[in-house]
Amino acid sequence: MSLLLGNQGLGHAGRPSTSANVKLQPRLRAIRARVQQTGRRVEHRVVFAQAAHDTAVTQPSTSSAAKGLPKSSVWEIDFCSRPLLDERGKKVWELLICDPERNFEYSEYFPNSKINSAELKRTIERILAQAGAERPEKARFFRSQMQTIITKALTDCQIKAVPSRRCFTVMSWINERLESVYKQDPRFSDKAQSLFQLDLGPPEALPDALRGEQWAFVQLPLGTLLQMLKRVDDAEIFGSGFTLGTVGLADLPADILIPGVVVFSRRALPLAAWTNGLEIAAVKADVARSCLILETGVNQRWKYGSWRPNEDSIGEAEGWEIAKQGVKGVHFLAVQPDPDSEELNGLWLLQDCEPPTI
Structure with a gap:
C-alpha cells in the first residue's frame, strides 16, 4: 500500500491549501508533495478511506478508585505529588494507573511518608491479585525524577519499566483530574508545586541505523490515517497509535487533515x-536549526532531517507546525521504501503536547 496523502496537499510555503474539503474516495489518486533531497520533487500515490470516531471515557472522582480489571499488555503509570x-x-x-484505552483505571492517594518502591510494589501486587487481572508486559512512565522508584517496583513485579513520553492517556487524565478532582478537593493548594520538570537538552546526531534517504512533509485525512493504523493493530506493519477519545479529541472530524512526515529508505x-x-513522542520542525527534531523516550532529542534555509523551506516548516497546532498537536510519522512504492513499513500516531504541570 502506498503512503496516504490528503488531496489538498501543502499549499504555498507549506501551508494547507484553502481549496474545498476533502472528498474521501476508495481509489488511488496522484498528488504532488515536496521531498527534501537536493530540491527535487516527486509524485506520491494516495488512497482515501472512511474511519469511525472514538468515544470518550469518564473518570471516577473518588479519593481511591478503580474501574475495570487490568487486561492490557501495556500500562501507563504516574506516581507523583x-x-x-x-x-x-x-x-x-x-498513583494513577491506566491502560491506553482507559478500559482499566486505578487511582490512590499516598501520604508523604509512604513514597517508596516497596509501597508501590505492594499496591501493584494487590491490583494484580484480583480475580481475572492480567499482568502487563510493560508500563510507561514520563517522570524521570521517579525513575528509580517506579523502575524497581515494576521490575520486582515482573513488568518492564519504559521511560516514555508516549503516556498520552495518563497525561490527559491528569489534566482532566486537575479540574474535576484536585481543584474540588478542600486540600487543594496552589502552593503545592510539582517536583516534575522536563529537561530537554540539545538534539543529538541521529545514529546511522535510524537514518532514511529522503523525507517529506505530508498531510492525510484523519479517517484515512485511522484506517491505516488498523494495520499496526493487526501487527501487519511496525508502529504505534492511541485512541483519540482518551486524550479528549474524539470530536475531530474524519476529513480533517493531519500533518505528518514520511521517510523514504531502500532499507525501509x-x-x-x-x-x-x-x-x-513527537516530531518537530525546528526552524532555527533548519531541521526536524525527533523526540523519543523521556527527554531524548535527535536531528532527524534538514533543509536548506530559504524563504520557501522556512515557510513550509512553519506551515507544518501551524497545521499541527490546528489539530491539538496530533501528527504522524511513516516509513516507506520510496515515493512510488505500494508498501508501508511503519506508521506512528503522535501528539506534540506538554507534560502536565502538576
Whole structure:
C-alpha cells in the first residue's frame, strides 16, 4: 500500500491549501508533495478511506478508585505529588494507573511518608491479585525524577519499566483530574508545586541505523490515517497509535487533515523496526536549526532531517507546525521504501503536547 496523502496537499510555503474539503474516495489518486533531497520533487500515490470516531471515557472522582480489571499488555503509570496538602501541610501523593484505552483505571492517594518502591510494589501486587487481572508486559512512565522508584517496583513485579513520553492517556487524565478532582478537593493548594520538570537538552546526531534517504512533509485525512493504523493493530506493519477519545479529541472530524512526515529508505523494513524501539513522542520542525527534531523516550532529542534555509523551506516548516497546532498537536510519522512504492513499513500516531504541570 502506498503512503496516504490528503488531496489538498501543502499549499504555498507549506501551508494547507484553502481549496474545498476533502472528498474521501476508495481509489488511488496522484498528488504532488515536496521531498527534501537536493530540491527535487516527486509524485506520491494516495488512497482515501472512511474511519469511525472514538468515544470518550469518564473518570471516577473518588479519593481511591478503580474501574475495570487490568487486561492490557501495556500500562501507563504516574506516581507523583499533587497540588494537595494534608493536615500537616505535607504534599499528598497519588498513583494513577491506566491502560491506553482507559478500559482499566486505578487511582490512590499516598501520604508523604509512604513514597517508596516497596509501597508501590505492594499496591501493584494487590491490583494484580484480583480475580481475572492480567499482568502487563510493560508500563510507561514520563517522570524521570521517579525513575528509580517506579523502575524497581515494576521490575520486582515482573513488568518492564519504559521511560516514555508516549503516556498520552495518563497525561490527559491528569489534566482532566486537575479540574474535576484536585481543584474540588478542600486540600487543594496552589502552593503545592510539582517536583516534575522536563529537561530537554540539545538534539543529538541521529545514529546511522535510524537514518532514511529522503523525507517529506505530508498531510492525510484523519479517517484515512485511522484506517491505516488498523494495520499496526493487526501487527501487519511496525508502529504505534492511541485512541483519540482518551486524550479528549474524539470530536475531530474524519476529513480533517493531519500533518505528518514520511521517510523514504531502500532499507525501509529494518529502518521501521529500529524506529519502533524508540518510544517516539513527537516530531518537530525546528526552524532555527533548519531541521526536524525527533523526540523519543523521556527527554531524548535527535536531528532527524534538514533543509536548506530559504524563504520557501522556512515557510513550509512553519506551515507544518501551524497545521499541527490546528489539530491539538496530533501528527504522524511513516516509513516507506520510496515515493512510488505500494508498501508501508511503519506508521506512528503522535501528539506534540506538554507534560502536565502538576
